[in-house]
Amino acid sequence: MTGRTAGSGVAVVGLGETEYYRHGGSPHPEFRLVLDAVRAAAEDAGIDPREIDGYCSFSDDRNAPTRIATALGARDLALSTMQWGGGGGGGAAAVANAAAALAAGYARYVCVFRGLAQGQFGRFGTASTSPHAEWPSSYEAPYGVLSAAQLFAMRVRRFMHDHGVTQEPLRAIALASYHHAQQNPRAVMYGRPLTPELYDRSRWIVEPFHLFDCCQENDGAAAVILTTTNRARHLRQRPAILMAAAQGADPRQSAAAHNAPDYASANTRNVARRLYAMAGLGPRDIDVVQSYENFTGGVMMSLVEHGFCEPEECVEYMTLDNFSVGTGKCPLNTSGGNLAECYMHGLGLVVEAVRQIRGNSPNQVPDAETSMVCSGPMAELVSSLILRR
Amino acid sequence: MSEVDRRAGRYLPPGLPRPVPHREGLDREFWEGTRRHELRVQHCADCRGWQFGPEWICHRCHSADLCWERVEPRGRVFSWERCWHPVHEALAGFGPYLVVLVELPAADGVRLVGNLLGDPLQEVVIGAEVEAVFEDQPDGETLTQWRRTRANESIGDVG
Numbered sequence: 288m289t290g291r292t293a294g295s296g297v298a299v300v301g302l303g304e305t306e307y308y309r310h311g312g313s314p315h316p317e318f319r320l321v322l323d324a325v326r327a328a329a330e331d332a333g334i335d336p337r338e339i340d341g342y343c344s345f346s347d348d349r350n351a352p353t354r355i356a357t358a359l360g361a362r363d364l365a366l367s368t369m370q371w372g373g374g375g376g377g378g379a380a381a382v383a384n385a386a387a388a389l390a391a392g393y394a395r396y397v398c399v400f401r402g403l404a405q406g407q408f409g410r411f412g413t414a415s416t417s418p419h420a421e422w423p424s425s426y427e428a429p430y431g432v433l434s435a436a437q438l439f440a441m442r443v444r445r446f447m448h449d450h451g452v453t454q455e456p457l458r459a460i461a462l463a464s465y466h467h468a469q470q471n472p473r474a475v476m477y478g479r480p481l482t483p484e485l486y487d488r489s490r491w492i493v494e495p496f497h498l499f500d501c502c503q504e505n506d507g508a509a510a511v512i513l514t515t516t517n518r519a520r521h522l523r524q525r526p527a528i529l530m531a532a533a534q535g536a537d538p539r540q541s542a543a544a545h546n547a548p549d550y551a552s553a554n555t556r557n558v559a560r561r562l563y564a565m566a567g568l569g570p571r572d573i574d575v576v577q578s579y580e581n582f583t584g585g586v587m588m589s590l591v592e593h594g595f596c597e598p599e600e601c602v603e604y605m606t607l608d609n610f611s612v613g614t615g616k617c618p619l620n621t622s623g624g625n626l627a628e629c630y631m632h633g634l635g636l637v638v639e640a641v642r643q644i645r646g647n648s649p650n651q652v653p654d655a656e657t658s659m660v661c662s663g664p665m666a667e668l669v670s671s672l673i674l675r676r
Numbered sequence: 677m678s679e680v681d682r683r684a685g686r687y688l689p690p691g692l693p694r695p696v697p698h699r700e701g702l703d704r705e706f707w708e709g710t711r712r713h714e715l716r717v718q719h720c721a722d723c724r725g726w727q728f729g730p731e732w733i734c735h736r737c738h739s740a741d742l743c744w745e746r747v748e749p750r751g752r753v754f755s756w757e758r759c760w761h762p763v764h765e766a767l768a769g770f771g772p773y774l775v776v777l778v779e780l781p782a783a784d785g786v787r788l789v790g791n792l793l794g795d796p797l798q799e800v801v802i803g804a805e806v807e808a809v810f811e812d813q814p815d816g817e818t819l820t821q822w823r824r825t826r827a828n829e830s831i832g833d834v835g
């Protein structure tokens with residue numbers, strides 16, 4: 288590895304996940320799921336959960352660190368940080384915020400967590416019931432542009448138009464997630480393979496997105512614990528060292544009424560540039576990628592902006608073979624991702640990226656040394672990270 | 677007869693969120709314009725740049741001297757989507773419907789979202805020329821919808 292000393296001197300040392308349930312299928316309320324995931328991550332790391340003194344989350348998580356620390360009887364709460372903006376685009380950013388706090392010495396063991404019980408709190412895929420729409424949604428919602436799929440589909444359509452892209456790359460991204468989920472008994476879609484025919488026959492949600500281009504809705508919680516590489520040496524697991532992380536946005540991506548200058552985009556150009564610069568790596572150095580599927584079209588544009596292929600090469604490069612562990616140059620979403628493992632707002636992708644470094648993924652890339660996560664393409668704020676052994 | 681007329685004066689069913697002007701006044705002139713069936717876009721008095729969606733200052737030169745310039749209500753389809761899955765109770769059993777993102781050449785290509793009137797299953801061509809159809813609402817601000825301009829019905833993909 289040519290990178291600077293791991294960017295931050297911080298590593299992921301603990302992973303915790305609850306069972307993943309279909310939407311509305313959790314027997315427990317959301318807060319209880321979070322406590323279970325945090326405790327599982329501490330157990331995995333080999334620390335007492337009371338030693339966790341920092342919490343970071345994203346996407347307006349409802350489970351406040353003060354409540355978690357209280358429920359756990361923690362001795363100290365030194366960090367309570369919410370990433371601002373971007374929904375699932377804030378996933379890698381929350382990890383970056385944890386790393387920054389650890390590097391600065393604000394906390395000793397920081398837990399990044401996300402809990403979702405959409406059965407308990409209502410679904411993402413349905414629109415707000417407000418009778419009024421005020422700037423900026425007054426320029427969209429009255430025209431029936433209400434859901435995330437409807438907000439993003441025109442970016443993907445324009446990208447496909449600009450670069451002569453057919454439906455095949457979107458289908459390949461969906462197939463890759465379902466393919467990998469068949470080796471992952473924890474995946475919600477385990478035992479439910481997807482075929483090209485099923486994909487083609489599935490109903491449109493909003494063109495160009497079929498049903499299988501859109502993420503699931505699930506209940507569950509996930510947590511990862513970070514600490515400094517010095518402390519990590521004394522813990523239970525092989526540390527996954529955070530080489531680099533970046534968050535942010537491209538110019539004027541939040542301009543109302545779809546006026547972002549670079550519209551046919553995942554909004555990840557600045558993030559990808561800073562990420563690789565910090566890591567001292569390029570796309571050819573990345574062994575395995577977890578790229579957040581809110582919608583497959585966002586994965587396609589994010590992969591392009593992270594340098595894996597040129598826009599005109601999407602159809603040729605983005606195939607099930609090339610995305611599959613064992614046959615592909617770009618193993619993608621190797622636990623089943625948001626589409627087929629679980630939609631834990633992308634934190635499950637961070638967990639899987641760490642498993643690839645530890646060597647215990649259900650679809651292990653042999654000798655994976657570098658592992659990338661790209662969170663929330665097309666959101667108004669996005670983030671990415673690179674882990675290494 | 678346009679699609680707006682066929683559906684009792686509106687393209688989409690009643691019950692969707694109704695646009696209201698920004699409570700701090702950011703876009704009052706825009707909605708006053710559409711009520712008069714005029715399209716108005718922010719224009720910087722200092723650097724002469726166009727800006728949309730509306731902001732309090734010009735993003736190019738930071739001038740607060742922004743005017744709402746009337747522009748010709750014609751544009752080109754920049755992107756589109758056909759919505760099938762109803763995500764709002766008002767849309768249950770309704771779809772599909774067409775959404776277009778329209779760029780306005782008269783205002784340096786700023787964009788507006790609207791519905792494309794006519795057959796919801798029609799082929800939509802990026803680059804096709806469209807003109808605004810102002811859709812008055814009985815209980816709120818006027819919407820800006822779009823229809824293909826007749827002279828360009830047969831024009832190919834120029835986007």
Ligand SMILES: [Zn+2]
Nearest residue numbers: 720723734737
């Ligand atoms: Zn200006």
